[in-house]
Amino acid sequence: MSNDDTSYRLYYWPGIQGRGEFVRLVLEDARASYVDVARLPEGEGGGAAAIVDALQRTDIGTPTYAPPILQDGELFMAQTATICRYVAQRHGLTPDAVEDRFRADALQLTIADFADEVHDTHHPIAGALYYEEQKPEAARRTSVFLEQRLPKYLGYFERVLAQNAASGGRWLIGSDCTYVDLSLFQVIAGLEYAFPNAMRALESEHSRVIELHARVADRPNIAAYLASDRRIPFNEHGIFRHYAELDADG
Numbered sequence: 001m002s003n004d005d006t007s008y009r010l011y012y013w014p015g016i017q018g019r020g021e022f023v024r025l026v027l028e029d030a031r032a033s034y035v036d037v038a039r040l041p042e043g044e045g046g047g048a049a050a051i052v053d054a055l056q057r058t059d060i061g062t063p064t065y066a067p068p069i070l071q072d073g074e075l076f077m078a079q080t081a082t083i084c085r086y087v088a089q090r091h092g093l094t095p096d097a098v099e100d101r102f103r104a105d106a107l108q109l110t111i112a113d114f115a116d117e118v119h120d121t122h123h124p125i126a127g128a129l130y131y132e133e134q135k136p137e138a139a140r141r142t143s144v145f146l147e148q149r150l151p152k153y154l155g156y157f158e159r160v161l162a163q164n165a166a167s168g169g170r171w172l173i174g175s176d177c178t179y180v181d182l183s184l185f186q187v188i189a190g191l192e193y194a195f196p197n198a199m200r201a202l203e204s205e206h207s208r209v210i211e212l213h214a215r216v217a218d219r220p221n222i223a224a225y226l227a228s229d230r231r232i233p234f235n236e237h238g239i240f241r242h243y244a245e246l247d248a249d250g
């Protein structure tokens with residue numbers, strides 16, 4: 001996992017991919033050295049307590065609000081999109097042109113909105129309540145998500161890919177893979193886990209998005225990561241959860 005001297009420290013809830021996974025994918029693709037702090041045993045400074053400590057620090061300039069949090073030396077930062085951009089920029093995974101970096105930011109924030117809406121399918125009322133405490137609302141929210149929002153988001157990214165392909169690009173932006181491609185991969189992987197029937201029905205109309213997912217999965221560092229025990233399997237505690245009753249009919 002290392003090809004330089006930097007050792008980042010990532011603070012994210014152990015046991016789920018969650019928003020931390022968007023950061024892990026950039027670190028892994030870059031082969032950056034990092035410690036997934038909360039996955040260490042508590043006796044070694046890990047566990048959820050490490051996150052609580054990071055959130056409560058008063059010596060880091062601006063306090064952080066929520067994980068994921070990335071520490072790079074003295075610098076602590078939160079917000080998934082900001083962290084992904086920071087790591088990507090240091091490891092050649094942002095577009096070259098300044099204008100394209102802003103475009104990448106906009107794509108990344110759209111991916112964050114997309115992930116938030118996926119989360120809200122199973123937690124439409126409150127993150128602090130169990131899914132079982134909001135099942136009727138989740139069913140209603142999910143049916144609108146699958147009917148309207150999912151095709152709208154997928155259609156948008158399909159258009160972005162088609163437009164970039166018209167100028168010879170195989171990725172969302174520019175000529176090379178960037179962090180936003182890694183993040184879109186993660187959303188598609190999560191959706192295929194959570195809503196396999198709904199995704200199957202939409203695949204043929206969104207072939208560029210589906211191909212991008214496969215292309216990212218084939219990148220050597222990502223393929224190695226996905227096959228490793230560093231990749232936590234999807235489960236029913238994260239953003240992308242499979243509840244058969246919420247998926248479209250097969």
Ligand SMILES: N[C@@H](CCC(=O)N[C@@H](CS)C(=O)NCC(=O)O)C(=O)O
Nearest residue numbers: 018019066067068078079080081112
């Ligand atoms: N917009 C933030 C959202 C951060 C967030 O919601 N983190 C979750 C875990 S994925 C959390 O623990 N939130 C605690 C809270 O909001 O009180 C980001 O993208 O990083």
